[in-house]
Amino acid sequence: MAAAETRTGTQLRNGAASLRGLVRPIPLLLAGAVVFLALGSTFSTIFAQQTVAGLAQGAVYSSLALALVLIYRATEVINFAQGEMAMATTYVAYQLILWGLPYWGAFFVTLAVAFVFGTVVQLALIRPVQHKSVIAIVIITVGLFILIDGLVAWKWGADIKFMPSPFGQTVYHVGGVPVAQEDLGTLLVVVISVVLLWGLFRFTKLGLGMRAAALRPDAARLVGVRVDRMLAVGWGLAAVLGAVAGLMAEPAAFVLQPSFMQPILLYAFSAAVLGGLESPIGAVVGGLALGVFLNLVGQYVPFVTSEIRLPFAFLVLLVVLLIKPSGLFGRARVRRV
DSSP: HHHHHHHHHHHHHHHHHHHHHOOOOHHHHHHHHHHHHHHHHOOOEEEEEHHHHHHHHHHHHHHHHHHHHHHHHHHOOTTTHHHHHHHHHHHHHHHHHHOOOHHHHHHHHHOOOOHHHHHHIIIIIIIGGGGTOHHHHHHHHHHHHHHHHHHHHHHHHHHHHHOOOOOOOOOOTTTTEEEHHHHHHHHHHHHHHHHHHHHHHHHHHHHHHHHHHHHHHHHHHTTTEEEEEHHHHHHHHHHHHHHHHHHHHHHHHHOOOOTTHHHHHHHHHHHHHHOOOOHHHHHHHHHHHHHHHHHHHHHHHOOOOGGGHHHHHHHHHHHHHHTTTTTTTTTOOOOOO
C-alpha cells in the first residue's frame, strides 16, 4: 500500500514537471503581448503610432542594455560609466561633423573610436584590478563616469548642442498610421547592429573565444584562449553598442549635452535586469518591451507624465523581480555552500 502511494506521488510530481516544461510562462507572456499590440494597432492609429515609436526608443535601450550585459557576463559588475562612454563618443561624432565629415562617415569612424576607447579602458583601468575585488571595479567605473563627464564639459562645454538628424523628418502613412522615418531608421540601425553582434558570437572563432572567456575563463585558458585579450575585445564591442545607442538617442532627444545619456542608462539598466543580467536575448526583449510599455502608459494613463516615467519603470521592474528575481530570461543560480 505504501509502495503504491509512493509510486502515485512520484507519477504526479513527474506529470507536474512535464506540464511545467510544456507550458512555459515567458514565451506565452511574450506571445500574448505581441497579439495585444497587433490587435491594438489594428483598432487604433494612435496606439499603432505609439507602438512603433516605443519600439524605436526600446531599441536604444536594448543596445545599451546589451552592452551592460556583455560587461556583466565577463566581470559580474555593472559598468556605471557605460552611458557616459556612449555620450563621449556621440560628442566625437559631433566634432567630426563640424570638421565636415558627412553624418554616416562620422558614424562609422565613431564606432571605430568607440571600440578603441572601450579596449583601452579595459586594458588600462579594469585589467589591473579585475582579479582583486568587485568593489574595486565598481569604484573604477564610477570614477570613470565622473571623469568622462568632466572632460566632455571641459572640452565642448555644458551648453546644448545640435546634430543633424540622419533620417530626416519624413512621416510615412502606412494603412492610415503615421510612422516617422526617424523611428524606422533608429529601429533598423539597432537591429542590424544586434544581428551583426549575434553573428559574430555565433559563427566566428573570435566570438566563440569571447563566449568561453566570459563564461568559463579558467577552462578557456586550458584550451589556449587568450582570456585577457578576449575580455578587452568584449569591452570594445560593448563600447560600440553604447556608441550606437548614443548616436540613435540624440536625434530623438533633439539636443546634445553631457547629461543626455544618464536617463537612458537607467532605462537600459532596468531593461537588462528585467530580461536577466546574464541574458543577451533578455536585454533586447527587455529594452523593446520597456520602450513600448512606457510609451503606451504615457499615452493612456494621465498621471504617468514624462517626469515620473522613470520611477514608474522602476516600480514595474520591482514587481517583476518580486515574481521572478532572476529576470524574465535569467536562470536562478544554485551555489553549493
